[in-house]
Amino acid sequence: MGNIEVYIDYVAKITETIGVLTIFLGSLYSIGKFMFSIRSKNPDSYLELRQSVGKSILLGLEILIAADIMATVVTTPTLKSVFILGLIVLIRTFLSLSLQVELEGKFPWQKNKN
Template sequence: MESIKLYINYVATIVEAIGVLTIFLGTVIALIKFVLHQKKNVSNNYITLRQSVGKAILLGLEILIAADIMATVVTEPTLKSVTILGLIVLIRTFLSLSLQVELEGKFPWQKREKPQSKN
């Protein structure tokens, strides 16, 4: 049983690294695109940069939440560890929700407005 816990701990650490890399690489790619588009005088560069970085952060946060859950499963389920996991998930979920509202201008449960058809 200890060897399984060790492997799950390794997997959780790898998933955490993937989450951090996702945020880092997404930000670097967004900045590169921003600089390239600056030279072409493309409008709305700043908005596109913010949305790209926000999407990278959202994806990275989701991956980090998964890693936290895996790491908590390995440890003994004490009230303290479950409470800490709950707080981490709550904070990261709030951040994800806030970013998504800022990026899309609506809550995830709100329906998208259908575009008006031209007749």
């Protein structure tokens, strides 16, 4: 059983790295796209940059939450570790929800007004 815990820990670390890279590379891509958009005098350039960076952060946060959950599987569950995981997930979920409201202008459970 000890070997599988090592592999799960590796998978969690790799997933964390993917989450951070998603935010970083997505932000770089968004900034590059913004630079080309400025040259064409697109009036919506800044809005598109915010939307694109926000989406990168949202996706990265979701991946990081998954990594946190995987990392807790390999630790011996204590009240302290469960509390810390819950707090981390709560904070990241709040950030994700806030970003989504900022990007879309509505809560995820609200219907589109057509």
